Amino acid sequence: MTLGAGTEATFATTAVFWITAASTIIAALAVVQLRNLFRASLFLVVSLVGVAAMFILLRAEFLAVVQILIYVGAVSVLIIFAVLMTRDVTDGSPSNRLRLPAGVLALLFLACSVFVILNTDWALLEDRLPADSASKQLVDLSGNAIGADRAAAVEQEVVEVYSNTVPRVAGLLLSDYVLAFEAASVLLLAALIGAIALVRER
Template identity: 35%
Template sequence: MTLPFAIIAGLTVGSAIAAMSLRNLVHCALSLVLTFAGLAGLYLQLNAEFVGFTQILVYVGAVSILIVFAILLTRGTEPANEPATVSPWAGIPVAALAFAAMAVSVLGSPVGQRKAAPMGEASVKTLGQKLMTDFVLPLEVMALLLTAAMLGAVIIAMREKESK
């Protein structure tokens, strides 16, 4: 493990913990942005350029801005501070059970019995060629599905605007 990788990994884990533990929602969202950026840095360190830059564009850019807008637009509708009906420690048994289930499944899985697949050339050019040759039909189906979803969202938004 190299020093830059360790620094980025530590920063990513630290910002993820901060995103879960901070009380201010805006600070949580900013910590989440830092977590997404750290993951992109880890992908770039692992020579997965396409995944790293996609992480930056989609998560750091779009999803993080969407989360911040949602927080800022819904801030006035928060209920009054009411005492919690459940203890904050009530989730610990559930988390321990989930951790135990994952540990059993990981430790019980056969490790090293199968050989790894041969590693091919992993570049954006190779990915593009595969998408446009071998996987062109699933790519077009996804494009059609996303276009239909966008049209549906526009139609629903227009109906709501007309009814007001």
């Protein structure tokens, strides 16, 4: 996988990638290692912003912005709110009997992630384009061989995909993945009504 291949800024992109990756992982480690809960939740924010930066490097601006809006702007604020309501914030949480199940769950999640990562086709669109005009064999998005005359058309498609991701995401959400979209909407609505029912004065 090459990041930002085809631009003059490959070195800069690679440097940014490593800096972002390192700070994301260090922040994630700090989240689990720090005793002070408030600082830990602040590091969670840093880690999530780092993931958003990763999305930008992968040219998924929409995902990056949604990551910031939802995980940083909403989820983290909620977590910090909960932390402020907790006693003994600076001492952190003492260990309890749930250690073992938590560890097993974390390992299972890690296994799932590794499986998905190894089985995903990571090739970027431009990797499927010829590196130079000498190679005659072109491959389209479905992997079928296409003629050299369509190279320009494919290149045009790549540019369009990158410059306008939002309508594509929206179109997919409301067509191919409409069931997941509707399920998430119903779940959120149920949570909303549940929250109101919980705090309502009787």
